[in-house]
Amino acid sequence: MATGAALSSFSVNIRTNPPVKISGFDFSSSTTTQLSPYKSYSPHFAFCSRGSSRIVSKSIVKASIDGVDSLGISSLDADIPTPIVLIDQDTDPSATIVQLSFGDRLGALIDTMKALKDLGLDVVKGTVTTEGTVTQTKFFITLLSSGRKVEDPDLLEKIRLTIINNLLKYHPESSSRLAMGEAFGIQAPVKKVDADIPTHIHIKDDGPKRSLLCIETEDRPGLLLEIVKIMADVNITVESAEIDTEGLVAKDKFHVSYRGAALNETLSQVLMNCLRYYFRKSETGEDSY
Structure with a gap:
C-alpha cells in the first residue's frame, strides 16, 4: 500500500537483525533517519527483514504518489496477513497515533500520508519498525488548523476509513481479510462476519473517575460514530479511545x-443494553439506532 503529506521531518526507526540495506539506506539496529521534504525520495520501495541468510519478502507492491502504476503483486502469494489499523488516543497527549501493519507488505505509504493531509491533518512524526516478518508504521498526526490531536469522532472515523480504502486500493489482496472488502474489494471475505464474529461488550472500573468500555464486534463503516452517538444519548462522556480494526473485527x-x-452498575447496564440493541439491529439489517 502506498500513501504522503508534506512533512517537516519523518523519523524512520528500523529494528532488524542483522542490519538491512534498502535502496541505498543502511539501517542498523535502532537507527533513526530523518527524511527531508525538500529532497526527492522514490516511493517504490518496501521494508523487509532479513532472517539468517535470506530475505523474507513474499511480494512487493509498488505505489506512486499520483496512484499511477500502483500494482505489482506476485501471484504466488498464498498466505495473506491480517491487516491491522489502530488509532491510539491515549499514549501521546499532543498527537493522535495511527498504526498500520500488513505483514511485510507495506511500502513507503506516501499516498496514505497525502490522503491524511487532504483531511486537514499534519503528520508531525512517523516511525517504521520491522520485527520478524511484520512491519508496523506509526503516524503521529495533529490538526493542521490548530496543531492539536484529533478529538472529533467523525474525523477519527474518516481517518480509519481513508486508511482502509487506501489499503484496498494498493493492496487489493487485503480485501479478503477486511470487512469492507465485501463491498469495495476485489475479493469478498470467505467468512461472513455477521455469522462468525459474535459481539462482546464489557464495562469495568478504571479508577474512581472513569470506566473502561471494551467492544469487540464485526467491523463496518460508521461503527465508531454510532457507538459515540449512543453514549452521548445517555450523557456518557468519552474521555479517550483506542480504535483497533483487526481484519474483519473491530x-x-x-x-x-x-x-x-x-459509571455505576445501573448506568453500565443501560449503556450495554443500548449497545446490544444497536448491534442486534445492525445484524438483522434494520435501521440503525
Missing part, C-alpha cells in the same frame, strides 16, 4: 465517565 476501547465519575 476491537475498541473507550475510557468513559458520567458527570466526572465512573
